[in-house]
Amino acid sequence: xxxxHPEQDVQQYPAHFEPPHGSTWKLVFGPGLxxxxxxxxxxxxxxxxxxxxxxxxxxxxxxxxxxxVLVVGAxxxxxxxxxxxxxxxxxxxxxxxxxPTVAEDHSGxxxxxWRDYFRVNTDHKVIGIQYLxxxxxxxxxxxxxxxxxxxxxxxxxxxxxxxxxxNGLVSVHxxxxxxxxIIPAFAGLANFAVPLMLGAPDMAFPRLNxxxxxxxxxxxxxxxxxxxxxxxxxGAGWTGYAPLSEGQPLGQTFFNMGVQWAGASSIMTALxxxxxxxxxxxxxxxxxxxxxxxxxxxTTSLLVVLATPFIAGSQFFVMFDRIMHTSFFVPExxxxxxxxxxxxxxxxxxxVYIMMLPGFGIVSEVISSMSRKPIFGYRLMALSLLGxxxxxxxxxxxxxxVAGMADxxxxxxxxxxxxxxxxxxxxxxxxxxxxxxxxxxLTTPMLFALGFVTMFVIGGxxxxxxxxxxxxxAASDTYFxxxxxHYVLFGxxxxxxxxxxxxxxxxxxxRMYSEKxxxxxxxxxxxxxxxxxxxxxxxxxxxxxRRVFDYDEAFGDLNLFISIASFVLGASFxxxxxxxxxxxxxxxxxxxxxxxxxxxxxxxxxPPPIFNFDEIxxxxxxxxxxxxxxxxxxxxxxxxxxxxxxxxx
Amino acid sequence: xxxxxxxxxxxxxxxxIAVTLVAxxxxxxxxxxxxxxxxxxxxxxxxxxxxIVIFSLVAAVVVFSVWKWRVQxxxxxxxPPIHGNTGLEIVWTAVPAILVIALGIVSAxxxxxxxxASDNSLQVTxxxxxxxxxxxxxxxxxxxxxxxxxxxxxxxxxxxxxVDVLHSFWVPQFGQKMDAVPGIETHVYVTPxxxxxxxxxxxxxxxxxxxxxxxxxxxxxxxxxDKWIEEQRA
Numbered sequence: 001x002x003x004x005h006p007e008q009d010v011q012q013y014p015a016h017f018e019p020p021h022g023s024t025w026k027l028v029f030g031p032g033l034x035x036x037x038x039x040x041x042x043x044x045x046x047x048x049x050x051x052x053x054x055x056x057x058x059x060x061x062x063x064x065x066x067x068x069v070l071v072v073g074a075x076x077x078x079x080x081x082x083x084x085x086x087x088x089x090x091x092x093x094x095x096x097x098x099x100p101t102v103a104e105d106h107s108g109x110x111x112x113x114w115r116d117y118f119r120v121n122t123d124h125k126v127i128g129i130q131y132l133x134x135x136x137x138x139x140x141x142x143x144x145x146x147x148x149x150x151x152x153x154x155x156x157x158x159x160x161x162x163x164x165x166x167n168g169l170v171s172v173h174x175x176x177x178x179x180x181x182i183i184p185a186f187a188g189l190a191n192f193a194v195p196l197m198l199g200a201p202d203m204a205f206p207r208l209n210x211x212x213x214x215x216x217x218x219x220x221x222x223x224x225x226x227x228x229x230x231x232x233x234x235g236a237g238w239t240g241y242a243p244l245s246e247g248q249p250l251g252q253t254f255f256n257m258g259v260q261w262a263g264a265s266s267i268m269t270a271l272x273x274x275x276x277x278x279x280x281x282x283x284x285x286x287x288x289x290x291x292x293x294x295x296x297x298x299t300t301s302l303l304v305v306l307a308t309p310f311i312a313g314s315q316f317f318v319m320f321d322r323i324m325h326t327s328f329f330v331p332e333x334x335x336x337x338x339x340x341x342x343x344x345x346x347x348x349x350x351x352v353y354i355m356m357l358p359g360f361g362i363v364s365e366v367i368s369s370m371s372r373k374p375i376f377g378y379r380l381m382a383l384s385l386l387g388x389x390x391x392x393x394x395x396x397x398x399x400x401x402v403a404g405m406a407d408x409x410x411x412x413x414x415x416x417x418x419x420x421x422x423x424x425x426x427x428x429x430x431x432x433x434x435x436x437x438x439x440x441x442l443t444t445p446m447l448f449a450l451g452f453v454t455m456f457v458i459g460g461x462x463x464x465x466x467x468x469x470x471x472x473x474a475a476s477d478t479y480f481x482x483x484x485x486h487y488v489l490f491g492x493x494x495x496x497x498x499x500x501x502x503x504x505x506x507x508x509x510x511r512m513y514s515e516k517x518x519x520x521x522x523x524x525x526x527x528x529x530x531x532x533x534x535x536x537x538x539x540x541x542x543x544x545x546r547r548v549f550d551y552d553e554a555f556g557d558l559n560l561f562i563s564i565a566s567f568v569l570g571a572s573f574x575x576x577x578x579x580x581x582x583x584x585x586x587x588x589x590x591x592x593x594x595x596x597x598x599x600x601x602x603x604x605x606x607p608p609p610i611f612n613f614d615e616i617x618x619x620x621x622x623x624x625x626x627x628x629x630x631x632x633x634x635x636x637x638x639x640x641x642x643x644x645x646x647x648x649x
Numbered sequence: 650x651x652x653x654x655x656x657x658x659x660x661x662x663x664x665x666i667a668v669t670l671v672a673x674x675x676x677x678x679x680x681x682x683x684x685x686x687x688x689x690x691x692x693x694x695x696x697x698x699x700x701i702v703i704f705s706l707v708a709a710v711v712v713f714s715v716w717k718w719r720v721q722x723x724x725x726x727x728x729p730p731i732h733g734n735t736g737l738e739i740v741w742t743a744v745p746a747i748l749v750i751a752l753g754i755v756s757a758x759x760x761x762x763x764x765x766a767s768d769n770s771l772q773v774t775x776x777x778x779x780x781x782x783x784x785x786x787x788x789x790x791x792x793x794x795x796x797x798x799x800x801x802x803x804x805x806x807x808x809x810x811x812v813d814v815l816h817s818f819w820v821p822q823f824g825q826k827m828d829a830v831p832g833i834e835t836h837v838y839v840t841p842x843x844x845x846x847x848x849x850x851x852x853x854x855x856x857x858x859x860x861x862x863x864x865x866x867x868x869x870x871x872x873x874x875d876k877w878i879e880e881q882r883a
Contacts, residue, residue, distance in 0.1 A: 163857040237854050243831060244814040244856060331832025337815070338830060371718075373728035377738050402817060402826045402852075404809070404835035407764070411757050418749035425703075425745040426738070432707060433737070435714040438728040442719055450711055457707045461700040464749065468696060468756040470689040470763060474824040477817055477852035541677050543821030545852045548860035552848075596725070627730035 031087025032119055043081025047073030066230075067250055067323050075257035079218045087120045088211045108210070109202075110610040120214065122206035124195050125608065127213050129508060131188025132501065134213075135181050138220050140573070142176035145169045147570050149549075154563040156553050166549040167235030168251065172223055174238035175255065178355065179262040180220045182493045186358035187212075187269045189500045190297045192508060194273060196601035196608060197291050199282025199617040199634065204275040212268035219262035226254035237547060239348070240314075242329035242340040246321050256319040263308045266354075270304035273297050282600075282634070284619030289633075291599045291623040292381055296361025299385040303350045303357070303392065311347035314340060338405055345396035353392045355489060357385060359496030360427055363449045366499050367431050369597040370446035371438025374624040376430045384423035391420050401472045410469050417467040424460055428453060441595075444518030448499035451526050455491025459484060462537065480540030486533040498525075498576070505583070506590030510607045513587060517579040524572035531565035598633045599623050615639060653717065661709035668701050679821045682847070682868065684840040685763040686824025692755055699748055763825070763838065767804040770838075773797070774808045777816030777829040780858030782849055792881045797849055797866040800874035801841050809835040817853035820866050828853055841868040 051072050056063045094101045108122040149169045152160050195203055203209045226233040231249020245252050277298050317328040327333035329340050368375045394416040397409050431453055462484040466472045505513050539555045593602040618638040625631035635641050681687050774785040786792040799805050811829035819826040827837035851862035
């Protein structure tokens with residue numbers, strides 16, 4: 001079958017969007033970043049005026065309250081007006097106001113020039129790339145912050161930054177990595193791959209999809225901008241425990257509100273994935289024929305939809321305590337301090353799986369295609385995802401073994417925590433069984449996938465130590481925790497994001513990355529990652545607490561070593577960026593299916609046509625049927641095939 | 650294939666020995682100075698043995714498979730269509746389940762043991778406040794001190810209080826840790842085994858001075874403790 005070339009699709013839709021650089025009027029008042037900028041300012045002005053008017057009307061003194069003005073003007077009105085300015089709401093506003101709309105208007109679809117990546121675009125493939133580029137920008141910012149505080153930690157005592165800046169760097173680093181890198185980077189990869197894998201032309205709600213992307217830069221800007229707030233960035237950790245967070249300077253509000261925007265983005269995307277996966281599967285694509293990446297995003301989306309409102313609640317409560325004088329977490333007024341932690345972790349533990357399950361999906365795709373073998377135990381692989389989903393909601397208080405919560409809760413939470421090792425173990429063993437007797441192609445995505453399997457096992461095993469309450473009592477709040485989360489989130493999630501980016505790079509860009517640079521990137525990352533994070537287990541158990549700028553002199557040498565290793569880790573990222581940028585610009589043209597993969601996204605051209613498939617494919621078998629004679633996953637042109645068969649008959 | 654299994658086992662043993670050396674050649678845990686930490690260290694070793702076996706197994710299969718079945722980029726052949734093996738899948742569901750449940754049972758016993766109140770005890774109230782610790786000895790009137798002094802061999806029953814934000818009481822060599830929470834009281838027990846000097850470390854981020862929120866902890870003989878209390882009351 002031959003895929004339609006993008007240009008042909010364009011001609012089918014003459015009502016095509018005209019880029020707004022024709023006239024000055026359009027440039028300023030047409031949807032786009034310029035209208036977004038002035039409307040954001042307008043929104044800020046309106047919000048500020050509203051606050052001051054109401055305060056003076058009700059006789060509040062002083063009329064100007066910076067924190068309230070920031071929350072209402074800068075963090076609610078300005079972002080909404082910005083979104084309206086770039087055109088996120090145009091279609092809906094036309095509809096609401098009774099102006100004519102065209103349901104089949106594809107003007108916002110597809111990318112023909114680099115400009116199309118900087119506007120509201122409804123094409124899931126463009127949105128996927130928008131997500132990935134944005135998240136890697138914030139990954140860079142978060143990584144540079146880590147290198148700054150690693151420089152500070154190279155020696156005991158305070159050298160480069162003051163205490164509030166240090167706490168701010170640590171907090172913003174974690175916040176960016178979690179909310180602006182790992183979670184949305186997975187959403188970006190899935191945005192690109194899932195509709196293609198399902199045989200669908202796009203996501204179920206393309207406009208909602210565009211909106212959920214544009215919420216992200218808003219959240220990221222808030223987190224980074226908190227450094228400009230008087231008193232410095234939020235410094236209560238990414239966990240923002242009350243009551244410390246309630247007494248923090250203004251910067252804390254940026255965290256409280258930024259989380260709302262990032263969370264809303266996650267929830268909208270998750271709903272979109274759920275509806276897409278449930279309703280837009282191609283004919284014949286039963287649940288048991290879906291690739292594991294789709295399964296992984298199905299379970300992740302359920303987690304996101306059910307859990308994310310809890311962190312939104314926890315941050316709203318802190319903000320209400322700060323600016324509305326409520327007392328959710330103020331013990332003097334009957335508030336319940338531990339309540340914050342219960343609500344926060346009721347999201348933030350499932351969030352760990354939100355940050356891991358999509359990676360499990362990516363690795364399943366990579367290991368199967370690079371070993372040219374069916375996934376070992378496909379059904380159990382899918383069911384173990386569901387097992388993690390269910391168990392994941394019953395373990396949150398294992399973050400609170402030393403928090404002073406009700407004693408009786410510890411043992412049940414320990415048991416459920418340890419039980420999660422079972423579905424996770426099933427996945428690890430099934431991956432290595434998939435390798436067994438395969439035809440192994442040791443490409444860059446495969447290296448990252450195998451690096452992930454081994455590193456994730458270390459992170460999982462240190463998780464078993466921490467699951468045991470008595471060991472956790474000794475190791476909690478120390479660098480052992482820092483080591484554990486980085487083995488899970490860097491050795492786990494980041495390695496799988498790298499695997500996914502290399503794996504789908506030819507499909508996304510139509511060009512091939514440099515395999516040689518990819519391998520350099522892997523080995524540099526793998527070695528410096530271990531050199532950075534493995535010694536942290538040691539200093540933690542020996543007595544170094546986390547989130548400190550100063551520490552016992554006995555840990556000086558090891559911390560210097562860790563800091564140097566972390567700079568190498570930072571440098572390894574430069575290799576990746578160089579490879580991506582140069583390969584995207586002038587890498588060799590990629591084949592449609594360089595990995596001989598069986599899933600649907602590889603059966604169309606690289607990059608895929610604007611609407612993915614000429615004809616909705618007919619799915620006839622499982623997605624990983626390597627080595628089975630005559631097995632097919634899907635027929636791409638069912639009508640042509642039927643016509644051909646009729647002629648033969 | 651038999652030769653292959655021998656090679657796989659050999660790789661696994663080499664990795665296992667290397668990892669075991671890492672586990673035993675470095676002293677990962679501080680020297681315990683409490684009966685509670687002794688018990689915790691026992692579970693730590695249980696978990697370590699389990700981890701060495703599982704890590705060596707996974708790493709060995711990965712290394713062996715890549716070494717044995719790696720092909721050139723232009724190889725177009727496909728692997729054998731193995732879709733699963735129910736027996737194997739039952740084994741790798743059941744064995745980890747047994748291991749983690751065993752660990753859970755041992756941990757629950759230790760937790761209960763470490764939480765048992767002894768008759769031979771001393772009450773200490775630890776109060777966290779940005780950025781210092783205060784220790785009170787309610788059985789001895791209004792004795793209050795900035796350093797923690799404990800008699801050896803006697804169970805110290807701590808009651809934690811926080812004045813402003815969360816703090817966490819931790820002496821690494823005691824192996825016990827507990828947050829001090831505004832509005833509620835929390836408890837933890839420590840039974841020191843021998844005399845020595847340590848640092849009380851705040852383990853929960855509590856603001857600008859968190860890193861420097863430290864106090865001295867001394868474990869002394871009962872006679873020295875009685876003398877110290879007398880001095881404090883005078």
